[in-house]
Amino acid sequence: MEPTAQFNDESALRLTTTASGGGCACKIPPGELENVVSELAGQDYDSVIVGLDDGDDAAAVRIQDGLAVLSTADFFTPVVDSAYDWGRIAATNALSDIYAMGGTPTVAINLVGWPRASLPMELMREVLRGGLDVAKQVSCPVIGGHSIDAPEPVYGMAVTGTAHPDKLLRNDAAEPGLPITLTKPIGVGILNNRHKSTGEVFPEAIEVMTTLNAEASRKALESGAKAATDVTGFGLLGHLFKMCRASGVDAVIDRSAVPSLEAARRSIAEGFISGGSRRNLDWVRPHLDIAATVTENDLILLADAQTSGGLLVIGEVPGYPVIGETVAGTGRVHIR
Incomplete structure (x- = not known):
């Protein structure tokens, strides 16, 4: 309609x-x-x-x-x-x-x-x-x-x-030694902030935010996944940290493998960063191990406050990108 x-x-x-x-x-x-x-x-x-x-x-x-x-x-x-x-x-x-x-x-x-x-x-x-x-x-x-x-x-x-x-997908059921899958690109928070500031419309952001996670959930269950969460206001890093803390594991993320909207990366460079994204990064930063090649703009994007984001699944889900893996640990997130 x-x-x-x-x-x-x-x-x-x-x-x-x-x-x-x-x-x-x-x-x-x-x-x-x-x-x-x-x-x-x-x-x-x-x-x-x-x-x-x-x-x-x-x-x-x-x-x-x-x-x-x-x-x-x-x-x-x-x-x-x-x-x-x-x-x-x-x-x-x-x-x-x-x-x-x-x-x-x-x-x-x-x-x-x-x-x-x-x-x-x-x-x-x-x-x-x-x-x-x-x-x-x-x-x-x-x-x-x-x-x-x-x-x-x-x-x-x-x-x-x-x-x-x-057969629930829980945020306290992650186990070490498994791939981490993300089912939607990140960056919509940055573009929503720009939209609010300038009135520019980003159809790609609307498309991401109105894509239901029904299929991703079904495929995650079919693949045998036991742990998942959706990526929303606390950003990818915040929700991943919460899952690692609840499950007693660490996560290793390859930032280059994380899908993101090109317009969001450009917008960060131009200064369109929401306060929510900065607060997310401030909160989660003490729990991060960050490689020297990872920039502050990389971290802002990874902490970007998403609206109606994708599922973050512990396990490989067919058709969606793997962005890292879980390892034994105590709740930290390693970014390389």
Whole structure:
């Protein structure tokens, strides 16, 4: 379904200027977030398979033999000026948490914050239309939701899915001696930052952010993978470090093998770097071993705060690039 013509003119109203942040780059910094939630982990329920302890992509609760329910929620401020595309991106991103756990989404509800006094309700309809169209691609019903009058526009979804309890993709299940696969190129955070600053539109970034991780998840499971996460607001380095820390392994990354958008590399050189990406790098840097040939711009790209990024899978997934390998260790990331 195409967006209505009345609200498809990005020059008429720039959604990205209505919010202080944008996309997953507006997440609370990882260090601050962990300090807040650390005391909430460790809830003792026999049915909980995956909870707060390792900051995985979704919660997993066993409800009967052979069946687990997955639950997640994700929302953010506008990442592009097109309301319809923002809706598509936000829905793709929310569904990704279920795929990152090796699950199948079964139902979603909308989460909306909308400044009624400054943005037309018709524009909100375009956001919701975009989210609905993405969910339809994977036959996931979008049934209701919740909305509030808010100072900045916010949109996302709470998604429920299912999976086999013994076939989950977890961020604490990585083992040494395995390839590391990345299923989407990085750099969309840089391009979203440039889009917000200049109004330039990058179709390649929108294409990446609206590509569902359904196929990548299916192939990862078929290849026998046990560990995965999706790359979003904490960047490739942040999410890889979290996986290594939770699993008690190290990772060795070949920066030249990491797929990235050419326009993002150019934009970094021209100074379009989001604050979220810099915060990610500051947080993860103490846990990095960096080869002398790796530049600061390389690190910025690897720490770039992604919105609706790909899956980071421990194991080789057919059709996607291998970017490194896991080795025995204690949770460090080596970049060469």
